[in-house]
Amino acid sequence: MNQLEQLAAWIEDSGNIVFFGGAGTSTESGIPDFRSAAGLYQTQHNSPYPPEVMLSRSFFMSTPDIFFDFYRSKMIHPEAKPNGAHLLLAELEAQGKLQAVITQNIDGLHQLAGSRRVLELHGSVHRNHCMSCRRYYGLEQVLEQADAVPRCPECGGIIKPDVVLYEEALDHDVLVEAVAAIAAADLLIIGGTSLTVQPAASLITYFQGRHTVLLNGDPTPYDHQADLIITDRIGDVLGRIQELLGR
Template sequence: MESRQKIEQLATWIESSEYIVFFGGAGTSTESGIPDFRSAAGLYQSEHQSPYPPEVMLSHSFFMKHPEVFFDFYRSKMLHPDAQPNGCHRLLSRLEEAGKLKAIITQNIDGLHQSAGSNTVLELHGSVHRNHCMDCRRFFSLQDIMGMDELVPRCPDCGGIVKPDVVLYEEELNHQVLTRAIAEISTADLLIIGGTSLTVHPAAGLVTYFHGSKTVLLNADPTPYDHRAGLIITDRIGQVMTEVDRLIR
């Protein structure tokens, strides 16, 4: 099937579905200027002046032991306050407003789905927009963190380190978010999976809870779940969803 035919098929499935769930990863935001993790141009391949690989620096134990090195990497590589939603984020917001899309389940921490207007966003790995003092639990926004002069952000009330609400390696996913994600995927009649390699667990395993007949995979590279998909599109997800948006207006 040609690329155009696949896009038209996706538009048809969307129009005929009543309970759509989107499961997305880092590739959803690359067209907004945020690098993914594992591609050739991804975060794990980028040059950074540190003897530690990103997977190590993004672990809980490393954060606790070397907060200065963690925040140097985090601030320079993982914060993108000027990023704007792309065609994928915008279409999903419109589908939610129309009552077709019931939930977005994302591995991303950038908050772009909410910026586009989506409300039901289940953030498996947290968000850079929520930060709390590890001692007194005071809340800080991303703007608060960006405005702090010191490398390691500290609470002005008690002096505690302000930790971003992102799930680091060695940390567990939020149980309530995980349970809700399973329930939404189990109920869906159309599951759209976009911009994820489906290799990070337990998040990737969530797609196995889908019991419907229509699964769409939007990803540049093959995934371990390609055999489950009824439709696979390898073109850029933002462009694809923009085309779909035009077809279902």
């Protein structure tokens, strides 16, 4: 039995699957990880700011014009479509096998593919709020004001994306729900993440089920805990798994 057949067999035998994913889940949809995006921005604009600075709360508050120039040009990808990974996960949820997607991504592609229980650790570009009156807006309001800091048409306050910036804490309720989902799972599939960003990466230590599968092109600090490691592109892998499952 090869690696893909083994993974397909475990999926067939599981009734409580949880997927934990990162940026690599969306790269095959044309969305680069934020460090690559920041590097491109730095080159194009001769910018002196590293990615951790440009995506920090203090930078957002002090230099919102540069923040939004970077954010709109490199962090938002409204044209992106789900790939084979997103589509299989949505289908497994519809079949009652997959109980939760836990993602570090902010692109909303899991929901676009049809997933319903998506725990977004770092928020979403599709949710935005006025920092003054707390009114909520979709992505359109940020994109419409293309050359300016987006402001609330009701009160004039700055509209902030509901994404977790550096210097901000993760949502406590989302973390609690993610821990509970992982602890209850019998199969944990980890995909497209280096497992180096904390506290998100430490969530997988709550897994007590039967099998851990790691789908990532590069080694991670948790490789020794995996029962199966597949280094091929995650979209291709889960697309082929879908064919093996006959779904």
